[in-house]
Amino acid sequence: MKGIILAGGLGTRLYPLTYATNKHLLPVYNSPMIFYPIRTLVSAGIREILIVISGPYAGHFIRVLKNGKELGVKHLEYAYQEKPDGGIADALSQAEDFADKGPITVILGDNTTDADIAPEVSKFKQGATIFLKRIKNKEQIRRFGVAVFDAKNPEIITDIEEKPKTAKSEFAATGLYIYDSKVFAYVRSCRPSDRGEIEITDVNNLYIKNKTLKWVELKGFWSDAGTFETLYLTNVYWANKGGI
Numbered sequence: 001m002k003g004i005i006l007a008g009g010l011g012t013r014l015y016p017l018t019y020a021t022n023k024h025l026l027p028v029y030n031s032p033m034i035f036y037p038i039r040t041l042v043s044a045g046i047r048e049i050l051i052v053i054s055g056p057y058a059g060h061f062i063r064v065l066k067n068g069k070e071l072g073v074k075h076l077e078y079a080y081q082e083k084p085d086g087g088i089a090d091a092l093s094q095a096e097d098f099a100d101k102g103p104i105t106v107i108l109g110d111n112t113t114d115a116d117i118a119p120e121v122s123k124f125k126q127g128a129t130i131f132l133k134r135i136k137n138k139e140q141i142r143r144f145g146v147a148v149f150d151a152k153n154p155e156i157i158t159d160i161e162e163k164p165k166t167a168k169s170e171f172a173a174t175g176l177y178i179y180d181s182k183v184f185a186y187v188r189s190c191r192p193s194d195r196g197e198i199e200i201t202d203v204n205n206l207y208i209k210n211k212t213l214k215w216v217e218l219k220g221f222w223s224d225a226g227t228f229e230t231l232y233l234t235n236v237y238w239a240n241k242g243g244i
Helices: 036-043 060-065 088-093 118-123 181-190 200-209 228-241
Strands: 002-007 048-053 075-080 106-110 111-113 128-134 145-149 158-160 173-179 215-219 222-224
Touching: 002 036, 002 088, 036 228, 048 060, 048 145, 060 075, 060 128, 075 088, 088 181, 088 200, 106 111, 111 173, 118 215, 145 200, 173 200, 181 200, 200 215
Parallel strands: 002 048, 002 106, 048 075, 128 215
Antiparallel strands: 106 173, 111 222, 128 173, 145 158, 145 173
């Protein structure tokens, strides 16, 4: 299993902080944000990692991470996304050669969690496994892709709706996924959304269509630190915990 961290984009929601550097290098308590998803992968036994970067501060990652050895990474690579606003799935497409037809665990670079995903990584065989988080706040959940469950069998997801006006469940897709090698063919078959992005939700829905998607509720803390509010709350949590 190899790991992919998607750390591109322009971080416009965090201007003027991201005038200085890439969002994923901003501090979360005592470490750069990118250290947290690396820790999640390494703790799950994943030591070969590709980081997809983009934007004007892409070179800053090398200065911070170097070869990754200090963080427990055996092999660290970087790939450059030409369109920083191309979407999550477009960023993921840059990892096809690195994946080398094997399974991958994908995490967004602004996601921090203390959940242990090692069991799901070790038992993964094929298809896709996505990690959901229960969000009861109706305003907050509309920022994410929201799972729609089968009325007769709540264990089955029938659809994921991207940023719905009215959420049909309390379960949001986090930026944490495990995919088999078919993911790259699915990405190529997707077309840009109205936002002009290749949506990872569309990729997940193709796995649903082919009945090969499983889901797991993410236990413990999880946060997407992409806004001022969530960046602050993320810092508070990790400060109280003493960092990583």
